Amino acid sequence: RKEVEQDPGPFNVPEGATVAFNCTYSNSASQSFFWYRQDCRKEPKLLMSVYSSGNEDGRFTAQLNRASQYISLLIRDSKLSDSATYLCVADSNAGNMLTFGGGTRLMVKP
Amino acid sequence: DGGITQSPKYLFRKEGQNVTLSCEQNLNHDAMYWYRQDPGQGLRLIYYSQIVNDFQKGDIAEGYSVSREKKESFPLTVTSAQKNPTAFYLCASRDPWGYSNQPQHFGDGTRLSIL
Numbered sequence: 001r002k003e004v005e006q007d008p009g010p011f012n013v014p015e016g017a018t019v020a021f022n023c024t025y026s027n028s029a030s031q032s033f034f035w036y037r038q039d040c041r042k043e044p045k046l047l048m049s050v051y052s053s054g055n056e057d058g059r060f061t062a063q064l065n066r067a068s069q070y071i072s073l074l075i076r077d078s079k080l081s082d083s084a085t086y087l088c089v090a091d092s093n094a095g096n097m098l099t100f101g102g103g104t105r106l107m108v109k110p
Numbered sequence: 111d112g113g114i115t116q117s118p119k120y121l122f123r124k125e126g127q128n129v130t131l132s133c134e135q136n137l138n139h140d141a142m143y144w145y146r147q148d149p150g151q152g153l154r155l156i157y158y159s160q161i162v163n164d165f166q167k168g169d170i171a172e173g174y175s176v177s178r179e180k181k182e183s184f185p186l187t188v189t190s191a192q193k194n195p196t197a198f199y200l201c202a203s204r205d206p207w208g209y210s211n212q213p214q215h216f217g218d219g220t221r222l223s224i225l
Binding site: 034 | 141145151152153155158160198200204212213214215216217218219
């Protein structure tokens, strides 16, 4: 079982739609969680950290469910520019390492 | 501006040749990492270093070597033993000592291909 698992997608949605991605992690000791965005042939860039109480940044909302060991990312009012691969990340090895999921591909269509 | 610089952006390797990818950071981060990404795939950890003069193997270290003589620099050598080196290589750094919610920062990558 992979430490961090994501549905690879692709998720094809129309502009303006709301889309949600889930990600599960296997290490119950994980404390830090992040969502990264990766555009085609580019490096991953930090989208947002995920806090225990949930957090929002504009159209993006991240949630953490420790009991079920999953984190989620909600994107409201999708834009064409949101098309990318979204990587879920959890720390491991007593916080020394970050483990990346395989990514979920989002395609927003006009 | 603080950041991570990888060079070159594109690199071609001949059969039997060793090549070295450069990664320099001025973020004053202790930890540095090398990942490999194949088309349509996730990131796989090659090597990481938590502090100068120390480094550890990741999940796919065979055919690669690293050094960490300076805090700012973490070069990766792709040796001739790596039979399938064509991939996108990403270097990252992180401040590991303030563990809580410390993300990794990435360089913009090196694309390596076989001639």
